[in-house]
Amino acid sequence: MSSAPETGNTLSNPVVPGFHPDPSICRVGADYYLACSSFEYYPGVPVFHSRDLVHWTQIGNALDRPGQLRLPPGTSSSGGLYAPTLRHHDDRFWLVVTNVSGDGNILFTATDPAGPWSDPVRLPGVQGIDPDLAWDDEGNCWCTVAGVSQIRIDPQTGETFGEPRRLWSGAPGAKAPEAPHLYHIGAYWYLLIAEGGTERCHGVSIARSRTPDGPFEPCPDNPILTHRGTDHPVQNTGHGDLVQGPDGSWWMVFLGVRPRGGTPGWHVLGRETFLAPVTWVDDWPVVGEVSLALSPPPWPLQRPAAAPVRDDFELSELAPVWISLRSRPVEHYSTKERSGWLSLRARGASLDDPEAIFVGRRQQHLSFRARTSVDPAEGRGGLAVRLDEQHHYEIEATASEVRVIARIGPLRTVVASHPVTGAAPVVLAIEAAVTRQVTDARQGPDTLAFGVQDPEGVFVELAALDGRYLSTEVAGGFTGRVIGMYAAAGTVHFDWFDYVPLED
Template identity: 35%
Template sequence: MPTITNPILPGFNPDPSIVRVGDDYYLATSTFEWFPGVQIHHSKDLIHWRVVAHPLNRLSQLDLRGAPSSGGVWAPCLTYCDGLFYLIYTDVKARGEVKDTHNYLVTAPDILGEWSDPVYLNSTGFDPSLFHDDDGRKWLVNMVWDHRQGRNPFAGIALQEYSPAERRLVGPEYNIFKGTELGRTEGPHLYKVNGYYYLLTAEGGTSLHHSVTLARSRSLFGPYQVHPRNPVLTSWDDPTLPLQKAGHGDLVETQRGDWYMVHLCGRPIPTRGRCPLGRETAIQKVVWSADGWLELADGGHHPALEVEGPGLPEQPWPQEPVRDDFDAPVLSPHFQILRIPFTEDHFSLRERPGYLRIKGRESLSSKHSQSLVARRQQAFRYTAAAGVEFEPETFKQMAGLICFYDTQNWFYLRISHDENLGKCLGILSCDNNRFDQPAADVSIAGWERCHLRARVDYDKLQFYYSPDGEAWTAIGPELDASRLADEYCLEGTFTGAMVGLCCQDLTGRRKAADFDYFEYLERS
């Protein structure tokens, strides 16, 4: 029987929520400040996955301008009932001690959309999910955030009925679970199995102490009894496990009656302990024990790299092309844009067919109107490259290839203009908001096109450039790629490294750069 290799969604793909509809499995993950919001992946066998949709693709559904780093879309929940997909998500506008966490619902009869405009639910906390009870009623659960000093900010799991007819929450709110001694109780999902209501939660925080907790009750409203062998899943007690940060789970039953849990995880670079790939998604087979509790099929509570598959016919997807020549009328679904939609004010695939035109806007420090498009780093070793035509007239105009974590942490191989060198190429970096230029600019005056390359090997990043895409010259020193990780960034963020293309024009004249191609090649 084919096995599943973890993680099933490598790279920045946290907070998984899974649903099966017939023979199809769909899995939603968080996208934070990247637009369009929510990634939905599709599989037929739980082994092979591909990105098929980003449901939140209109400003009426999601406006991320000004969103804090690691704000925006948190922990979507994807469910299906009576011919309709339901997607619940939080839009985080402030993520300090006092949080602004607005929870919404969108629906669609087809996973590919078009998805509805959002229904506002509440703002009492985050990680909302929707439970469809077998009597036809629907219930929202979310964690409650308590900002008062001296209190546990994770103030329990709230339950309230949702009325589809009225398109709002109705009736009283119940606090059904205060959590365990692990603390930081969040990420709730409800299920009804064999007459019990099971409440699955994430505890211990989303870093190394992350865990999956299970509790159950005969009544929807509780009281909920905690699993006697809690936690169901964690890696906090063994730092040698290749999958760390295991937590934030969701359950799915296969056509054959087997059960699986998808969950968040992280893979540290062995020599540095940092996770530039971010929080990823893995899967574990689970079973129901004789006393009605959920257990890992292999025993214990540690996540496994190799998992027994569900015995379904394997259905791999076509291999993704390494090179994107921008010949399609729309961007690849692997690309996302920082905080804003793909609009002609910033980007165009039509003005010069076969090129992605990026129009320079605000600086890399901006949380409002940047022109930056990127994809996830999904392997420890990869090479990315691009060909760009750009004629800057001032040092305030820049374009190039960027390895990016957030507005305070990035490495940028950029073309610009210098009064003495003319058109030039150099590296800029930002280290927790400290700017640096680790090497002198080099003149590329007279070059119509410049090819740019980034080569990453775990914690090492080296940039290159070329006039023809054949003969490459290294530029600047070897850089510390492990800085693009949750564990390094001081803002307390939790996304993952991205690599992509961008253009800035700090004069406000929107000078454009034309990118002929983008390549992303993972290396073993």
């Protein structure tokens, strides 16, 4: 699913919309590669490719085998995989990430970023989250983690050398120094970090040293990126990573959110990946304007074919955009049981259950329409908008009834019901309409309408729900909305799914 269409001579920011936080980037020749956090979803760590920093195509997920990613049933929402770092060194790609729900810091390698990636190398001597990798001229590999501390490692074996050293940790008193990235640029080693927490006070700061292990001198203009205390439409900006273009220009990818509605503003798509230009003044990086209308970079834009918004489930494996909760056991997910259909066999009676069977893709647009054709003759299931186990809306079908269900915190209720007439399948639909004008400070960011499609293709609305209750500001956590299909009883078959962005 691509971002909004181009208009005139500008392009859209965010460059990777929807729940794609904690971006890490590297360039190899003319190709850029980017990886993001995935938290409790499986497969883990989506990997993207671009030739121009603006148009990105998902080429896989780095952790797509059970042996690589262990997310036990007790993994909480917003647990799992945090903040990968993606680098290219010695003709190999290296990816290091924290599994806060199991294996701690783990490292993977690949010759092709599309995969396959190796089995994990565990780093038991590396304590902390948000690990970074950097190599010095002598071949030493330095691993830096949130806090901020650093230790030398053997990336082949996971062995550590010596004790971790405390480094510069940002502004005095600023909370959550995290997301460190270490770079050797010119005469200096630069330590880039996020600080202030990943909410409205988020920011990016930097320090430099003559050696990779410090001491580090902070930039006099820190933070070099933040929107705290402003009315900028992009908020929570932070967790940046630097990359140099083939023409020598510099850029930063970073996360941000687009809050909508009244006070305090609710963001529902999660933390997204944005792009901004970087210049250098007195050997310090200066981050340029963060704009939703992004000026194109000074090289030809590559326009890959748009990612499909419809899936007819004709392939033997699910496409990389599809994610599930914590695992994807083959006995519960199949595109082979009924040719051209996705068959889901229930485990857990509803999406309240952490082990629920669910296949979804990230919401990437403020306004959208999603539909699926479902045959519920052998079970019960449907189409859902999910944030976590306690915050989700769904439209659910059985052989005799369609109903709309809302789960908001401790409350679960059937909002509307509708009899099913005629033979299966039935087409279920969800439409999101963004709030365009705020008339009440408590007005939510969008409205989610749930309904069925009649035989003539007309949408019949059964219920409309306030979108603020499926936002991070209400639910907490680090993720964003995911739209998808689920089974809550028996086996439910889905013929197709489509997702259409509407005008934002």
